[in-house]
Amino acid sequence: MALDLGPLDGHVGYLLRRAQLAVFADIMTGFAAHGISPADYAVLTVIGGNSGAGQSQVAESLGIQKTNFVPQIRRMEERGLVARTPSPTDRRSMSLTLTAEGETLLAELHRTAQAHVDRMRGHLGPEAYAALREPLMRLAAIGPG
């Protein structure tokens, strides 16, 4: 027996949470076989597209605090997906690059992610899917301004 959610289902915040959990659950079914979370995928993607970037740079661009990024990047280093080498130009900074294994896995993950996107597009229709981007980006920007 479903209860009345009252004003809740008029709140975009509530709908965003429910939608996000459902969408993440869907993409995780594909990633789980590789032991990768959506957050890991995002990190690998950014490192792959910005080889040599520093930890704080990668973290910040994903909206992760550098302090919380430490255990995540360490896990991926220990798994042999990411290499952390001291930056030659700044001795404080660690340059992040994908290992060969990381590259291979990322390519595979991109295919998995694309299958997921296609699935979501199928649920909404291509126009509705595309139409989501702009307002979501606008909402995402309200914090950091």
Add this chain to the structure above:
Amino acid sequence: MALDLGPLDGHVGYLLRRAQLAVFADIMTGFAAHGISPADYAVLTVIGGNSGAGQSQVAESLGIQKTNFVPQIRRMEERGLVARTPSPTDRRSMSLTLTAEGETLLAELHRTAQAHVDRMRGHLGPEAYAALREPLMRLAAIGPG
């Protein structure tokens, strides 16, 4: 220096996560003064609109597992916002109701939430805001659907 997010900002899953965090951060600025999280607000709202409902019912309608709901509802009981009384018709079940204090607080929270919604509507425009509901509900339904 912002890094290239690559295919990430084409993925609705990623945008949903970023948008959700930003929207929650906004609403939490209003709720924080009351020591209430968005999840707490959702629970109070459902109990308020379905007085006497059981724990598992409330949890399920919000997509929370009953096992994870226990500490949350206990916190709210200890704060005196919610009363848990044994159901007269089913001795396994706990009837949840708002206390007078819970009612008062919920009314206040509804006003705060409405201010937040108005703010989000201002960011997106009323049409774009309203247009978000349908696709988000559709995405939220893909799991249990």
Add this chain to the structure above:
DNA sequence: GCGATTAGTTATCTCTCATAACTATTTTCT
């Protein structure tokens, strides 16, 4: 009445997100 559900709980575990405090290195500014 007996087996299968259901309501609620406890106990774990992992991951996320946040804050505070610290080291070591640049940068900035005078």
Add this chain to the structure above:
DNA sequence: AGAAAATAGTTATGAGAGATAACTAATCGC
């Protein structure tokens, strides 16, 4: 050049979300 401020990364810590497994007590289906 040298002191002060900012930056890169780390550790420690804590609350909270979400998941799973195993359990008790009560109700339901037949």
